[in-house]
């Protein structure tokens with residue numbers, strides 16, 4: 168291929184990907200006819216130009232533009248082919264469904280979750296007259312179901328009674344379920360759950376009803392479908408049973424999840440404490456069979472097979488001469504990685520990595536001498552055409568960059584000059600393998616900064632140790648366990664010293680550093696800089712590219728001007744969490760709910776949000792003890808060691824052990840930050856400090872915080888109810904511009920006199936989508952509307968941002984970042 172043709176192809180591929188990127192910006196999808204017309208126009212025009220003169224010559228720009236239009240239209244049609252979301256009329260209704268379990272269930276801390284394909288469905292009527300549901304127009308056939316113990320949650324806490332694995336992959340079941348539209352939390356640069364579900368074509372989620380009045384779930388048959396999933400499940404069960412039976416194995420039981428993840432790709436099996444350790448030390452990529460893992464596996468397998476092939480020539484296998492070892496190695500690597508990906512559950516990340524690798528290998532085999540960057544770009548373009556939404560997923564970029572780096576750094580196992588001692592040759596080769604993996608890790612570190620706002624400083628050191636340990640010792644032993652289960656004991660045993668060292672490393676100061684996430688433009692520049700730094704480029708190039716990293720390294724998120732303040736009501740579901748920022752200070756009012764014993768708003772939303780904003784909290788204020796306000800507190804306090812704790816929690820509450828020098832909030836306290844006044848209006852001093860009697864609800868003790876400067880003010884009211892509201896009115900309430908609606912809009916709060924005294928322009932409700940309490944209550948909503956107050960709900964708005972210098976405006980993340988896959992809450 169001539170250099171000129173190569174450049175034209177590269178330009179064309181980039182244009183094609185640009186069209187896909189552009190389509191991902193659409194807020195709503197167009198009609199089929201519009202996309203079809205656009206595609207035919209662009210295609211027709213391209214064909215006509217080609218007829219005029221086959222060499223595109225100086226019409227490159229025009230051709231590029233046509234390619235953008237064509238890929239835009241093709242991606243639009245692809246998006247239209249996704250299933251329809253569940254009909255809103257069916258959300259939350261009792262449905263009887265018959266269908267097949269598609270994949271092995273994954274452990275959740277209060278039950279199991281699995282993918283289910285519905286074959287028939289009926290809506291359960293009060294009168295017993297069940298109505299059949301049309302699967303194409305009312306209900307998507309593929310859903311994601313949870314099966315939890317009894318009610319899942321009791322007032323006294325979580326029901327942790329062990330629930331046996333309820334279903335097996337390939338079984339047909341009749342279940343009573345409740346479903347809802349795919350709805351997730353939408354926070355600035357946070358994880359987009361709705362996109363994740365869309366990419367997998369899951370358009371409804373829900374849970375199995377197992378109450379006393381519900382018909383018990385019925386296993387109808389074993390269909391023999393999904394045999395690989397069924398095999399994975401039996402291997403995982405055998406593994407976990409085997410390791411649980413090992414005597415004296417508290418730590419082996421803990422690490423058994425890691426072994427299960429390495430063998431079957433079931434990351435949900437890994438304990439959260441292990442995950443935290445792996446994330447803190449930057450080695451999490453080793454434990455999850457992701458795109459990166461499959462790439463590394465393919466690469467390693469190809470090197471080993473190519474090496475063996477060369478050896479076989481020396482040992483007299485003449486056939487080996489006919490096919491060159493690198494090609495045989497590449498093909499074998501692809502096939503083996505395919506098996507591995509298939510056995511690891513054939514998830515979307517593994518599938519797209521296989522596509523990428525297939526393009527690289529096919530081009531290598533077809534003896535086309537395409538330049539490396541072109542092969543790389545083609546691999547990326549093929550994957551994005553097949554799965555356009557991958558472009559917004561960190562996983563795609565991690566494996567795409569890994570493939571590029573492994574292509575660029577050359578083959579460590581090419582035969583070099585003869586060395587006298589066999590062992591030293593081996594050591595050299597293993598050494599270079601480790602080096603290549605290390606280069607990939609180093610190059611991927613900036614991506615971590617880009618996508619998660621975090622970089623693990625001990626990560627480089629930890630990887631130096633963990634990569635060879637896990638790749639050459641733990642994983643082979645875990646795999647060997649498939650034929651001899653004793654190897655699983657050895658794998659757990661091999662994991663323990665690593666775990667000890669990693670725990671020690673994680674305890675180092677500055678082990679993990681979070682930085683404010685720079686805008687995408689700077690991030691892209693830094694990406695280019697990092698790629699050049701690790702390539703075999705001239706030193707002068709590397710020096711020139713170094714400044715490209717600076718904007719990302721030294722980025723500071725913009726702050727409110729002195730004398731003003733900003734509120735960010737995070738989208739955490741059913742619970743409160745409001746970040747208050749002034750020019751130099753910040754306070755987090757409540758820490759959101761806990762979602763399950765092992766998952767809370769702190770880990771899932773607030774810690775990443777604070778990290779990507781580069782925010783150092785001065786204070787965490789917990790209004791009261793209810794878990795929808797304190798659920799994420801432990802995670803936030805751990806990540807923000809300098810933050811002081813204010814609360815109305817009773818003496819001896821476990822959270823106080825994290826901050827022994829905590830402050831009790833009492834009416835009358837106040838302070839000024841950067842010209843902004845903070846005042847505590849409630850609870851009165853005499854009400855606090857006493858143990859709660861049976862009659863006093865924790866809600867009544869909520870810390871009420873008023874924030875104001877000359878022209879604008881806000882009131883954060885926790886979960887206070889009517890008596891506390893009326894007491895506050897009696898003590899003389901000043902009007903405010905913004906009110907955080909008390910008790911999530913419950914009918915026990917937001918009394919008429921309270922709202923009339925405050926006269927807010929904007930009222931923000933933090934409540935979960937289809938929450939069990941029916942918050943915000945309809946009469947309360949009407950009360951605000953009747954007074955002409957704008958009511959902003961997190962479920963419709965996502966994270967809501969409000970700045971005191973423009974008190975009449977609320978910025979909604981769902982408006983600002985709206986895309987066609989996002990759920991629109993019905994009015």
Ligand SMILES: [Zn+2]
Nearest residue numbers: 793795886910
């Ligand atoms: Zn609450």
